[in-house]
Each structure stands twice: as C-alpha cells, then as structure tokens.
Amino acid sequence: MKVIGITDVHGDIKNIDRVFDQCGQIDCTLISGDLTHFGHAEQARAVIDKVRSRCPRVFAVSGNCDHPDVEAYLIEEKISLHQSHHLLPDFALAGMGKALAGPVLTPNEADEAEFAQGLERAVHLLSTDLPLFLLIHQPPFHTLNDRILFGKHVGSRSIRRFIEVRQPELVFCGHIHEGRGIDAIGASRIINPGPLAKGHYSYAEPAESGWKVEIRTL
DSSP states (O other), X not given: OOEEEEOOOTTOGGGHHHXXXXXXXXXXXXXXXXXXXXXXXXXXXXXXXXXXXXXXXXXXXXXXXXXXXXXXXXXXXXXXXXXXXXXXXXXXXEEEOOBOOOSSOOSSBOOHHHHHHHHHHHHTTOOSSSOEEEEESSOBSSSGGGBOGGGOBOOBHHHHHHHHHHOOSEEEOOSOTTOOEEEEETTEEEEEOOOGGGTEEEEEEEETTEEEEEEEEO
C-alpha cells in the first residue's frame, strides 16, 4: 500500500494534482490539518473533493486554522480521525486534530489535557496487532518537527508522552511550517513534510524492514 501525507494546505489546492502526477497510483492519502486558511466546511470540501478525484481513500484531521465546522464536515464524510481510529488491511490509523494555543488566536485549539484525553480515546479498544499510524496536526515536543525559528520547541508534551508509550510506527504531523523533516521518538518516526501550499509532502510504502518514508518537494 502506497501512502502520501499532506498538511497545511491552507485552501490552496493547486498542488494536489501535481502530487499525484508525481507519485502515480496512491492507495491512501492522510491530511494532517489546516485544510483551510481560517476557513469553513465549504473550503475544506474543495480540498477533499480534489484529493478524492485522484485517491478515493482519504483520512484527515482538522488544524488550528480550520474552524470547528471543518471537523464536523470530516466526521459527516466518515473520514475524520479526530479522537478516533480506523482499520486498514496493512495498518491501523488513529488521530487527533487541533493545536496548542500560540501567540495568535486561532479558531481550533486544545490544551495538553485535551490532547492526552483525545489520544487515549482514539486508541481505546484498538488492537496492537497492526502497525499504528498516528495522524495529528500538532507535532510532539522536542523534535525536529516542532522547532520554530531560533530553535525554540513548541510541540505538545502530551503527544510526546503518548508516542513514547504507544510507539506508533509512523506519525504524520504538520503545523510548524519550518519543522520539516523526519525525526524519531524511540521506534516511532515523526514526519512533518512541510506545507503542501509550498509544494511539500511525504510518501510512504512498505519495505522489507518496515515502512520506507521520505519527504518530497514538487
């Protein structure tokens, strides 16, 4: 199964076709939030419709720049992973949307307690037999992926603790545009490809020793 991860679309759908033109046939698309730029369900629908035209199997969480009705739309479409999970043949998916409060007020924020509770709810009764892929907007604390300009780490400590305990195989995140890269917490690989709006995405496929993951740029 071939998987792509995109994040921080911010309503700019022009690169979606280019991603699929570059990758060819994709089996599953994961969207790590900020589908819109302070937009609503109708803007999110434009993103999802464009992705579905190239890859029908898509799952997403909302980001801090998405108004709450975006998550409601994703739930209605049965593609939300916010505080929930979904089983696929090769792996399980679980997720959590939103982001921590920052210096600028955004419409879809959570605190550390909500992250901790939401992630536990997402994996409640989920078997550990399948590899777990975690889909989040906010990156975990003290990684390459949560480091802003001048090196300050602004990620979630609750998300980091969850990853340390649960050890998902892959963690797809976004939010921090300059936090591009692949890092690790134990055996878990953390992937922030950078914003699709600037031509960045991630690609994953099975390999003999687990999953091969890379960050690509258009």
